[in-house]
Amino acid sequence: MKTLIKNVYLYNKTVDILIKDNLINKISDTIEDKEAEVFDATNLAVLPAFYNMHAHSSMSLLRGFCEDLPLFDWLNNIWKREATLSAEDIYNGTRLAILEMIKSGTVFFADMYWHHSEIIRAVEEMGIRANVGICFMNSLGRKTIEENFDFAKNPTITKPSLVSLSIAPHAIYTCDKDLYKECYSFAKKHDLIFHTHLSETQKEVEDSLKENSMRPVEYLNSLGVLDSKTLLAHCVHLSEKEAEIISQNGATIVHNPCSNMKLASGVFDSRQARKYNCKIALGTDGNSSNNNLSMIEEMKIASLLAKVHYLDSEEGNSNTVFSWATKNGAEAVGINAGEIKEGGVADLMFVNIDNEKMQPNYNIISNLIYSADTSCVDSLMCDGKFVMKHYYVEGEEEIIEIAKRYK
Amino acid sequence: MKTLIKNVYLYNKTVDILIKDNLINKISDTIEDKEAEVFDATNLAVLPAFYNMHAHSSMSLLRGFCEDLPLFDWLNNIWKREATLSAEDIYNGTRLAILEMIKSGTVFFADMYWHHSEIIRAVEEMGIRANVGICFMNSLGRKTIEENFDFAKNPTITKPSLVSLSIAPHAIYTCDKDLYKECYSFAKKHDLIFHTHLSETQKEVEDSLKENSMRPVEYLNSLGVLDSKTLLAHCVHLSEKEAEIISQNGATIVHNPCSNMKLASGVFDSRQARKYNCKIALGTDGNSSNNNLSMIEEMKIASLLAKVHYLDSEEGNSNTVFSWATKNGAEAVGINAGEIKEGGVADLMFVNIDNEKMQPNYNIISNLIYSADTSCVDSLMCDGKFVMKHYYVEGEEEIIEIAKRYK
Known part of the structure; x- marks a missing residue:
């Protein structure tokens, strides 16, 4: 399984990232891969989850x-x-x-x-x-x-x-x-x-x-x-x-x-x-x-x-x-994650830099810690698979309906 | 100008609220008003802004x-x-x-x-x-x-x-x-x-x-x-x-x-x-x-x-x-706001109680303070007029584009 992340901000530059199975396979200015599923990450920044x-x-x-x-x-x-x-x-x-x-x-x-x-x-x-x-x-x-x-x-x-x-x-x-x-x-x-x-x-x-x-x-x-x-x-x-x-x-x-x-x-x-x-x-x-x-x-x-x-x-x-x-x-816990690097496990967070709390973007780590909140988290990949895409988690409505019974 | 807010949670119950000009005119179980613009607040809770x-x-x-x-x-x-x-x-x-x-x-x-x-x-x-x-x-x-x-x-x-x-x-x-x-x-x-x-x-x-x-x-x-x-x-x-x-x-x-x-x-x-x-x-x-x-x-x-x-x-x-x-x-600053009461100024926040951070809803004030973030704020009314409806503020894209120039 391959996923190609296109046009994502990695600190100060825009790159493409190829995910193969559960690993970050390649990080480069431009990557083409016809077999990969493409995720358009324009205006998103990638950070370790x-x-x-x-x-x-x-x-x-x-x-x-x-x-x-x-x-x-x-x-x-x-x-x-x-x-x-x-x-x-x-x-x-x-x-x-x-x-x-x-x-x-x-x-x-x-x-x-x-x-x-x-x-x-x-x-x-x-x-x-x-x-x-x-x-x-x-x-x-x-x-x-x-x-x-x-x-x-x-x-x-x-x-x-x-x-x-x-x-x-x-x-x-x-x-x-x-x-x-x-x-x-x-x-x-x-x-x-x-x-x-x-x-x-x-x-x-x-x-x-x-x-x-x-x-x-x-x-x-x-x-x-x-x-x-x-x-x-x-x-x-x-x-x-x-x-x-x-x-x-x-x-x-x-x-x-x-x-x-x-x-x-x-x-x-x-x-x-x-x-x-x-x-x-x-x-x-x-x-x-x-x-x-x-x-x-x-x-x-x-x-x-x-x-x-x-x-x-x-x-x-x-x-x-x-x-x-x-x-x-x-x-x-012995998992090779926590950094965006080739060979690392693809546990990745995609942050919306168009969110009002993420601008100006002098320093994305400082913005994430001191300014961001969950409204900035657009998508999330765990072990190479998306568990949230563009703010949507499969089945979320049912989870909320059930949670409402408790009070 | 009148706005009728339908089916909104006010602490532990669901009510309708009529806003007339810039004031909270009436709070009641059910209000009908044919002249008023209706805002459907199902699954939203109203709180002072x-x-x-x-x-x-x-x-x-x-x-x-x-x-x-x-x-x-x-x-x-x-x-x-x-x-x-x-x-x-x-x-x-x-x-x-x-x-x-x-x-x-x-x-x-x-x-x-x-x-x-x-x-x-x-x-x-x-x-x-x-x-x-x-x-x-x-x-x-x-x-x-x-x-x-x-x-x-x-x-x-x-x-x-x-x-x-x-x-x-x-x-x-x-x-x-x-x-x-x-x-x-x-x-x-x-x-x-x-x-x-x-x-x-x-x-x-x-x-x-x-x-x-x-x-x-x-x-x-x-x-x-x-x-x-x-x-x-x-x-x-x-x-x-x-x-x-x-x-x-x-x-x-x-x-x-x-x-x-x-x-x-x-x-x-x-x-x-x-x-x-x-x-x-x-x-x-x-x-x-x-x-x-x-x-x-x-x-x-x-x-x-x-x-x-x-x-x-x-x-x-x-x-x-x-x-x-x-x-x-x-x-x-001498403004009669900060409480949801008849006669008070209509400075109102509408919070999405379907947000994952707002459930279970034992106590909405405690949820707002200790659990919520901006992703929970659905709509905002200032002086009787909406300045945000369902997460959208008019002109927001332009403000972000301009902010991006600074870095």
């Missing part, structure tokens, strides 16, 4: 469900509502989330939830990538924990698929050390990503110091569960030593600025993490604490938050933040 | 011009570029800004710039409201200052118009006390709004303490130039006493969170301002320090910033922030 490295996609059904409450009141309300969600709800919620992600230029999400077969079904139907996290907590009970491991051995993934799995112990306050070790050893045996929440709140740090005499990262490190296939969501409250540990292990920090601000968790110390050369990627977290899945907005807020936190307008540099949202995420 | 209370609209031409620099390097670059802008550039830049504002649901902006007749021309052509600030600085020289006052006496406003003027001494570091007093006395004589930047940076506070032995608000108060027709842009660094002075004078603080974060100026103390019952409104500031004019995004960032700043998820409450962006701004 987004990798959303921490999400709870089906929580899209809880968008706006309860707001502006103290953290534990909010959590109690959310947990009660979550307990009522059926397998079908999870499927519907995931589809709504994927629609939102496609519309905002995201081709991949690292998820963490339950009813995994429903999430996988939604992802495969809609044609984007996901790393679906099998969520573990001691409170699930031994039977469900075993079932989860069984599912991870024989997942309902249709080969070939853009879906992979992670083993995702929820957090240090919901999983004991034996469960963490069991999860990690399973992940290693089956070569899966290891994904966990870590150091999200000050309370988590204080509790860990009390219970383990160690800070959260030190504690997980002492269990030997951190390595280069680990995603650590949040990492808001890190000591210098913890940043160093993460860097030495090669784990990826997933920064979720909107969620950390909305839930008043605190400010991730990106300057410290960069000082220790930690790998940093970006995520939206779930819709109930954001409340959208736009990586464009997440980039702007990440950048502005860093600038005001350090009172330094050079922090949160746009090129750095753009890497967090694209290349760094792809690298963390 | 936004009042952007601090902008430099023509700076839209400088969007992305230079980024992520230390404040004074950035300012020097901007000032050099600004010095090259012609009257025609100002007209083109203002039109681009107004297009962006209309597309994001804004019907009013309080501006501060030069080439005022060009700004007024752009506003009148495009049909929204503005309070155009005549900007004063000592460095302009006596001749230009006199010309500015002359213009303010006989502005190029076509009656009837939605344009009003303000007298806008730039800031305490660019205007001396005599110029402030002269500006204020002119504003009082001609019943105009008084608009100034105040307490934007810590440096401004320190310099004022050195030069005037008073903090910035105390200093302007000592000159007697603060009252209920004053707009104070920024107010990032206020003491308790300064918050009290602003409250006692009835001046309106215009909070510009994106700009304050991007330029690393600091965090406006909204909790303190609310404690003293200060009037608070919201603004985007200019495009070069934001870099867009979306009040939807400004609301989200205002709310999240307050939550994380106070580490309190109840701060930046969505209803409070929505008032900052609508009603409070309208009140500050």
Whole structure:
């Protein structure tokens, strides 16, 4: 299968791009290929599509469900509502989330939830990538924990698929050390990503110091569960030593600025993490604490938050933040995407430079981060196939009609 | 002139709304009126349109011009570029800004710039409201200052118009006390709004303490130039006493969170301002320090910033922030808008509830602030007339073509 993208802006020039199967085959001033399907990209700019490295996609059904409450009141309300969600709800919620992600230029999400077969079904139907996290907590009970491991051995993934799995112990306050070790050893045996929440709140740090005499990262490190296939969501409250540990292990920090601000968790110390050369990627977290899945907005807020936190307008540099949202995420899950280069995976976003927020076009990365929103995302290609063309996603009307039932 | 809006969501119910001339005449379950032009608002929700209370609209031409620099390097670059802008550039830049504002649901902006007749021309052509600030600085020289006052006496406003003027001494570091007093006395004589930047940076506070032995608000108060027709842009660094002075004078603080974060100026103390019952409104500031004019995004960032700043998820409450962006701004300039009520001015935004970011619809205000972006704004009515219908603004293609010349 070949697609020929004609007349697309690539930074400061207009080029043609040939996509063969799922790869960028050739980038040149002019390409002709009679076998290829042509996509006229006049007035569109091509950019790497987004990798959303921490999400709870089906929580899209809880968008706006309860707001502006103290953290534990909010959590109690959310947990009660979550307990009522059926397998079908999870499927519907995931589809709504994927629609939102496609519309905002995201081709991949690292998820963490339950009813995994429903999430996988939604992802495969809609044609984007996901790393679906099998969520573990001691409170699930031994039977469900075993079932989860069984599912991870024989997942309902249709080969070939853009879906992979992670083993995702929820957090240090919901999983004991034996469960963490069991999860990690399973992940290693089956070569899966290891994904966990870590150091999200000050309370988590204080509790860990009390219970383990160690800070959260030190504690997980002492269990030997951190390595280069680990995603650590949040990492808001890190000591210098913890940043160093993460860097030495090669784990990826997933920064979720909107969620950390909305839930008043605190400010991730990106300057410290960069000082220790930690790998940093970006995520939206779930819709109930954001409340959208736009990586464009997440980039702007990440950048502005860093600038005001350090009172330094050079922090949160746009090129750095753009890497967090694209290349760094792809690298963390071993996909050769996040850059527009020959041989790279064709995960591509097409941005409408005729949108009023994209002009003047001095610097497209800066316009994308500081000015754009989802109205600028015209088309999206995942693994060489279009999942949105000119603002239209197949089946979107049905997804919205079903979402309207929830309120 | 009458417009009948059929089947529109008003919070939790579907109603019809009759607009007569520029006012909301009637809100009822069903209205029939054979003389009225009908607007079918099925699947749209009506909300008060936004009042952007601090902008430099023509700076839209400088969007992305230079980024992520230390404040004074950035300012020097901007000032050099600004010095090259012609009257025609100002007209083109203002039109681009107004297009962006209309597309994001804004019907009013309080501006501060030069080439005022060009700004007024752009506003009148495009049909929204503005309070155009005549900007004063000592460095302009006596001749230009006199010309500015002359213009303010006989502005190029076509009656009837939605344009009003303000007298806008730039800031305490660019205007001396005599110029402030002269500006204020002119504003009082001609019943105009008084608009100034105040307490934007810590440096401004320190310099004022050195030069005037008073903090910035105390200093302007000592000159007697603060009252209920004053707009104070920024107010990032206020003491308790300064918050009290602003409250006692009835001046309106215009909070510009994106700009304050991007330029690393600091965090406006909204909790303190609310404690003293200060009037608070919201603004985007200019495009070069934001870099867009979306009040939807400004609301989200205002709310999240307050939550994380106070580490309190109840701060930046969505209803409070929505008032900052609508009603409070309208009140500050004496327009009976900002609420959907019979007798109110018909400044109305129509939001597409079929947008993927607006579902589920538990709470439309929360969805608008925390999830929506400009892709959700379907139509906009200003003073009883549509300035955008179903995402289309008359003449938008030409504005974009002209904007593309700048880079």
